[in-house]
């Protein structure tokens with residue numbers, strides 16, 4: 001979690017059924033978090049479904065936003081959409097799926113309960129989200145709050161996107177709709193604030209008179225909030241007190257979505273970029289090695305663990321041949337034979353930190369070296385190279401823990417290609433990649449593979465990876481201050 005953690009109480013539990021516990025995002029809480037499922041105490045939740053990387057790379061990220069009437073759901077959605085300006089985001093309102101009133105119902109509209117789950121066509125809503133999630137577009141109905149009907153002529157065409165936000169008072173009510181969501185947000189605003197906003201909105205925008213608003217509120221809105229909306233709060237992963245006023249919560253949510261989309265987007269653009277499946281173990285190791293206060297011993301220990309995972313993952317991308325063996329039971333086991341024509345090449349000096357893991361996985365592997373002098377930030381000058389003579393016949397695992405600008409990597413890759421290594425026989429292994437580095441390498445060498453454990457946010461003006469982990473070589477070999 002980012003620095004703001006200090007001002008946020010959070011508990012993470014495994015999401016077991018609907019009773020999640022979690023993360024309260026009001027930024028001001030001082031009371032200890034509760035792990036009970038009581039919505040009034042355990043306000044917000046970061047279930048493992050929201051924080052683990054379970055979303056399939058090609059599927060849109062679906063966010064459900066619920067809360068009482070006039071709690072600020074639409075306002076929160078607008079703020080999220082604004083901050084996600086570099087992604088394709090669509091907003092779907094549950095209101096669009098209100099069933100139109102029959103002429104008979106219209107005559108007695110004051111007796112109609114618009115806050116009951118049956119007021120919505122949930123089957124159609126489900127169909128809409130399923131289609132959008134599957135990459136299809138959808139013609140969403142247009143609902144008119146003044147005459148309580150859907151437009152018979154027009155629809156709103158909603159296209160496939162990276163993020164789908166579904167907003168409405170009862171979007172957590174139906175389990176099938178809930179199950180389509182990758183993240184569930186509940187906007188929690190005091191009832192009196194909501195009532196005041198509702199009176200203003202319904203009289204100004206929806207052509208109602210104040211008495212009818214108050215009557216509807218007492219007869220239907222409040223009871224339905226207590227019976228249906230409030231009980232669905234327990235399904236939320238994140239609860240935002242004070243709605244759109246809570247900038248800390250919204251920033252955190254956007255940051256989290258950015259991380260996920262950033263990784264997915266680059267993998268979508270470059271199918272040869274592979275980010276190893278994120279787990280809490282991996283994020284824990286990253287948290288340790290990125291911490292500037294960690295001891296050298298721990299930095300090396302946890303870097304080695306991560307490097308080993310990346311190396312193992314990288315080896316999985318090598319070609320193989322089918323092989324059968326006979327087991328001690330006399331049965332035949334059909335397996336595979338590793339590719340043996342391979343070698344490592346480390347970019348000196350940081351890349352040398354990855355050699356041990358490669359040797360531990362591939363007994364007796366030949367490892368070559370390339371030293372590139374960083375000429376300013378251009379990484380242009382090749383100083384030294386020592387490579388296996390028959391390198392052109394081998395698959396090459398290129399080693400460097402950080403991919404920043406991509407200039408050094410490109411220089412090294414160019415040299416390998418000059419030596420006769422086919423581009424598609426090179427797998428570049430690193431712990432952290434900056435998006436700029438990925439673009440730089442993949443645009444020039446589209447058939448080379450990159451295997452990394454995390455893609456960071458960006459490079460800063462000094463060409464350092466942000467958040468990054470500083471000078472890896474200095475920290476690993478103990479030459480930093």
Ligand SMILES: Nc1ncnc2c1ncn2[C@@H]1O[C@H](COP(=O)(O)OP(=O)(O)O)[C@@H](O)[C@H]1O
Pocket residue numbers: 067068069070071072073074075076197198201242243244245
């Ligand atoms: N933080 C806020 N401060 C003041 N007014 C707000 C705030 N959030 C929402 N509103 C106003 O309250 C009304 C309802 O907000 P909206 O976001 O549409 O709520 P919902 O979608 O939950 O019904 C709107 O008129 C909106 O401008």
Ligand SMILES: Nc1ccn([C@@H]2O[C@H](COP(=O)(O)O)[C@@H](O)[C@H]2O)c(=O)n1
Pocket residue numbers: 068069070073095098114115144145146148168169221
């Ligand atoms: N014809 C209608 C349909 C719905 N309502 C009220 O709208 C509320 C839901 O919209 P929010 O933007 O406030 O979430 C709900 O409470 C219904 O009572 C209505 O008044 N007339």
